[in-house]
Amino acid sequence: xxxxxxxxxxxxxxxxxxxxxxxxxxxxxxxxxxxxxxxxxxxxxxxxxxxxxxxxxxxxxxxxxxxxxxxxxxxxxxxxxxxxxxxxxxxxxxxxxxxxxxxxxxxxxxxxxxxxxxxxxxxxxxxxxxxxxxxxxxxxxxxxxxxxxxxxxxxxxxxxxxxxxxxxxxxxxxxxxxxxxxxxxxxxxxxxxxxxxxxxxxxxxxxxxxxxxxxxxxxxxxxxxxxxxxxxxxxxxxxxxxxxxxxxxxxxxxxxxxxxxxxxxxxxxxxxxxxxxxxxxxxxxxxxxxxxxxxxx
Amino acid sequence: xxxxxxxxxxxxxxxxxxxxxxxxxxxxxxxxxxxxxxxxxxxxxxxxxxxxxxxxxxxxxxxxxxxxxxxxxxxxxxxxxxxxxxxxxxxxxxxxxxxxxxxxxxxxxxxxxxxxxxxxxxxxxxxxxxxxxxxxxxxxxxxxxxxxxxxxxxxxxxxxxxxxxxxxxxxxxxxxxxxxxxxxxxxxxxxxxxxxxxxxxxxxxxxxxxxxxxxxxxxxxxxxxxxxxxxxxxxxxxxxxxxxxxxxxxxxxxxxxxxxxxxxxxxxxxxxxxxxxxxxxxxxxxxxxxxxxxxxxxxxxxxxxxxxxxxxxxxxxxxxxxxxxxxxxxxxxxxxxxxxxxxxxxxxxxxxxxxxxxxxxxxxxxxxxxxxxxxxxxxxxxxxxxxxxxxxxxxxxxxxxxxxxxxxxxxxxxxxxxxxxxxxxxxxxxxxxxxxxxxxxxxxxxxxxxxxxxxxxxxxxxxxxxxxxxxxxxxxxxxxxxxxxxxxxxxxxxxxxxxxxxxxxxxxxxxxxxxxxxxxxxxxxxxxxxxxxxxxxxxxxxxxxxxxxxxxxxxxxxxxxxxxxxxxx
Numbered sequence: 001x002x003x004x005x006x007x008x009x010x011x012x013x014x015x016x017x018x019x020x021x022x023x024x025x026x027x028x029x030x031x032x033x034x035x036x037x038x039x040x041x042x043x044x045x046x047x048x049x050x051x052x053x054x055x056x057x058x059x060x061x062x063x064x065x066x067x068x069x070x071x072x073x074x075x076x077x078x079x080x081x082x083x084x085x086x087x088x089x090x091x092x093x094x095x096x097x098x099x100x101x102x103x104x105x106x107x108x109x110x111x112x113x114x115x116x117x118x119x120x121x122x123x124x125x126x127x128x129x130x131x132x133x134x135x136x137x138x139x140x141x142x143x144x145x146x147x148x149x150x151x152x153x154x155x156x157x158x159x160x161x162x163x164x165x166x167x168x169x170x171x172x173x174x175x176x177x178x179x180x181x182x183x184x185x186x187x188x189x190x191x192x193x194x195x196x197x198x199x200x201x202x203x204x205x206x207x208x209x210x211x212x213x214x215x216x217x218x219x220x221x222x223x224x225x226x227x228x229x230x231x232x233x234x235x236x237x238x239x240x241x242x243x244x245x246x247x248x249x250x251x252x253x254x255x256x257x258x259x260x261x262x263x264x265x266x267x268x269x270x271x272x273x274x275x276x277x278x279x280x281x282x283x284x285x286x287x288x289x290x291x292x293x294x295x296x297x
Numbered sequence: 298x299x300x301x302x303x304x305x306x307x308x309x310x311x312x313x314x315x316x317x318x319x320x321x322x323x324x325x326x327x328x329x330x331x332x333x334x335x336x337x338x339x340x341x342x343x344x345x346x347x348x349x350x351x352x353x354x355x356x357x358x359x360x361x362x363x364x365x366x367x368x369x370x371x372x373x374x375x376x377x378x379x380x381x382x383x384x385x386x387x388x389x390x391x392x393x394x395x396x397x398x399x400x401x402x403x404x405x406x407x408x409x410x411x412x413x414x415x416x417x418x419x420x421x422x423x424x425x426x427x428x429x430x431x432x433x434x435x436x437x438x439x440x441x442x443x444x445x446x447x448x449x450x451x452x453x454x455x456x457x458x459x460x461x462x463x464x465x466x467x468x469x470x471x472x473x474x475x476x477x478x479x480x481x482x483x484x485x486x487x488x489x490x491x492x493x494x495x496x497x498x499x500x501x502x503x504x505x506x507x508x509x510x511x512x513x514x515x516x517x518x519x520x521x522x523x524x525x526x527x528x529x530x531x532x533x534x535x536x537x538x539x540x541x542x543x544x545x546x547x548x549x550x551x552x553x554x555x556x557x558x559x560x561x562x563x564x565x566x567x568x569x570x571x572x573x574x575x576x577x578x579x580x581x582x583x584x585x586x587x588x589x590x591x592x593x594x595x596x597x598x599x600x601x602x603x604x605x606x607x608x609x610x611x612x613x614x615x616x617x618x619x620x621x622x623x624x625x626x627x628x629x630x631x632x633x634x635x636x637x638x639x640x641x642x643x644x645x646x647x648x649x650x651x652x653x654x655x656x657x658x659x660x661x662x663x664x665x666x667x668x669x670x671x672x673x674x675x676x677x678x679x680x681x682x683x684x685x686x687x688x689x690x691x692x693x694x695x696x697x698x699x700x701x702x703x704x705x706x707x708x709x710x711x712x713x714x715x716x717x718x719x720x721x722x723x724x725x726x727x728x729x730x731x732x733x734x735x736x737x738x739x740x741x742x743x744x745x746x747x748x749x750x751x752x753x754x755x756x757x758x759x760x761x762x763x764x765x766x767x768x769x770x771x772x773x774x775x776x777x778x779x780x781x782x783x784x785x786x787x788x789x790x791x792x793x794x795x796x797x798x799x800x801x802x803x804x805x806x807x808x809x810x811x812x813x814x815x816x817x818x819x820x821x822x823x824x825x826x827x828x829x830x831x832x833x834x835x836x837x838x839x840x841x842x843x844x845x846x847x848x849x850x851x852x853x854x855x856x857x858x859x860x861x862x863x864x865x866x
Contacts, residue, residue: 001306002303002306002307002423002424002425002472002473002474002475003424003472003473003475003507003510004307004310004421004422004423004424005399005421005422005507006419006420006421006422007396007400007405007420007421007422008419008420008421010402010405010420011405011408011409011417011420014405014406014408014409014410015409015412017406017409018406018409018410032415152361152363153363156363296623
């Protein structure tokens with residue numbers, strides 16, 4: 001090991017000497033010397049603070065999903081309704097001063113998952129927009145206004161935003177996977193289902209039409225005594241009741257099917273996005289290969 | 298080896314304790330120090346993403362507070378002024394200051410005064426104030442090297458400056474090696490005596506605490522010599538690889554600039570010749586030109602073998618293997634084309650300047666006797682149209698150094714012929730050289746004709762014949778080293794500073810410093826001597842690394858100053 005000499009002590013002495021000659025009082029002197037021992041930490045910019053909060057909330061979302069994953073997936077553990085409630089149930093982090101103000105309050109309440117995911121996405125978008133604003137107004141180190149944007153820090157901020165959105169995507173894709181498992185039956189029976197529905201509908205329509213015809217026939221051709229009429233009215237009401245209940249069932253079924261369809265739509269959208277990403281990756285790889293071959297030639 | 302590893306150790310320690318992204322700021326001297334021992338890729342591994350010179354750092358206004366600044370500078374007043382300005386308006390988050398030599402207290406006060414924003418985290422002295430070009434060879438790259446030739450009265454300020462720089466450099470070398478030596482110097486040289494005295498004062502009085510290392514039984518030796526004691530070696534043409542490249546093209550900080558020789562592709566304009574990084578160079582740097590040719594041919598054949606096997610790409614596995622091996626293949630290709638280019642260019646120069654012919658006569662002048670034959674040979678070459686001016690000048694100088702006292706008439710004839718043939722020749726240059734380094738000024742037995750032992754040895758050698766007529770010269774340094782190993786360095790010729798002298802001692806570590814510059818022929822001599830494991834390890838250093846062009850330039854510059862000063866007086 002070669003010889004070195006540490007002159008930091010001499011330097012500190014010189015600083016102390018200079019401070020005394022400039023007339024610093026005891027407290028300032030102590031502050032200066034303390035700075036040598038414990039280095040002042042660089043202040044975190046508001047951008048960094050907001051980004052860290054977003055990261056934290058995405059983390060809690062993931063945590064919640066993992067916790068209820070077992071319940072959600074297992075077909076016999078929960079009913080459809082309970083699943084729906086889990087989907088709609090989540091943690092809400094309310095912010096007091098609004099999205100644009102970088103001020104977050106941690107208050108735990110309940111809110112739909114999808115809304116929550118949307119909120120996270122919005123937050124990320126706001127961060128992205130704020131990059132440009134902050135560069136404009138930031139004062140740089142020690143209040144020296146920078147003449148031009150520091151390309152490194154801008155690139156760093158873009159990278160932070162990108163990694164946050166990737167994290168959100170990975171969490172939502174996990175969620176989509178769970179949904180896919182839930183609707184697996186729906187996906188597999190998708191085609192036959194569609195054919196089934198109109199048939200059911202038409203039969204029910206025929207049934208209702210035939211009921212009406214019967215009733216009108218009865219009215220026209222047989223001016224019966226009141227008792228018979230009442231019985232007929234009762235029959236009518238009963239038939240109407242049956243019709244209404246069957247319509248109600250049909251409506252309920254279509255509602256669930258609509259929900260399923262929207263979920264399937266969403267799944268398809270994510271699959272298409274995945275494919276697009278894969279295509280882009282392949283393209284990039286080909287580009288690299290082409291460049292590599294060019295260089296080696 | 299110890300100097301290269303000491304310099305690397307310093308740079309490592311500078312960078313490893315500081316976490317995060319760093320910027321390294323150097324000055325024009327420390328950039329040489331760092332570049333010969335540390336490569337750019339190694340700096341990147343230590344998270345140094347930007348390297349700047351302190352002069353240009355002041356010009357840029359961009360603030361990069363996420364970077365930590367590591368400054369490695371010589372403690373000169375210009376650098377302190379630059380630092381003052383940069384500390385007053387800091388661009389970086391933290392400032393870590395490292396200096397390559399001892400800081401004066403006033404300099405620390407100036408820095409403390411300007412650090413208003415408290416950005417300085419540490420101030421250290423890391424004594425890497427030398428350029429370790431080879432394992433046993435260092436240089437100080439002093440620009441005003443010619444100053445050593447001038448007597449003190451001519452320009453005392455510059456001479457003081459020169460001596461201070463030399464003393465600081467030598468001090469840094471010993472601090473890096475953690476040794477305090479016994480100091481001896483060449484009796485006939487005033488500048489060597491002065492440097493030896495000032496070094497002794499620094500090590501034993503002014504900073505005796507700093508140099509107080511563990512004492513070994515036999516102290517190491519610092520021997521301060523003067524270039525004028527052996528003016529022949531820098532004038533000769535060289536035929537071993539490293540020395541030849543420096544003589545014909547020029548090596549600076551282990552880099553060769555080929556741009557002056559013609560058009561080259563971008564990556565061959567400036568090449569690196571470092572024994573640390575290039576194993577072919579390491580095994581061939583001291584070989585003869587002929588042997589190098591053969592070795593390069595062998596290397597090219599090996600490479601072609603490898604290339605041919607790469608051509609047989611049949612399967613996917615072959616392709617994968619090819620892509621895996623491609624970077625190494627590329628590196629080998631680059632290395633080989635570098636050596637081939639160098640050897641080709643040197644062959645061209647040898648052919649153009651008829652150096653085979655000239656060198657034969659040079660070696661005769663340096664080694665063998667026979668004044669009449671020598672005179673004839675030199676006259677013939679002077680008459681030869683194809684010989685360049687610089688070669689003619691060298692021949693006359695070599696003749697004059699050898700046959701200074703014999704037949705002055707013929708010497709005069711040669712001077713006149715030289716003046717008439719070479720239009721750019723500065724008259725009186727050879728006489729100036731003789732005044733500096735003539736036989737009266739020399740201590741050592743340059744031609745082996747003072748000592749009976751040497752005369753006998755020369756006769757024996759003459760009878761035996763030489764292996765290679767172009768490399769028969771051995772620098773005077775070889776004899777000096779031999780005397781040291783045997784403990785027979787005469788006190789009369791090389792007195793000791795102070796009273797530490799141990800009669801007949803054989804030191805184990807010796808640093809020889811040649812004021813005025815070393816040559817690669819001498820560093821080769823030292824390396825070969827160290828390889829014999831004689832029990833003594835030699836390290837060679839100088840104010841610059843000379844070739845004949847540099848030596849002549851220093852001579853001309855000194856003559857010009859000497860002339861102008863006498864005219865004023």
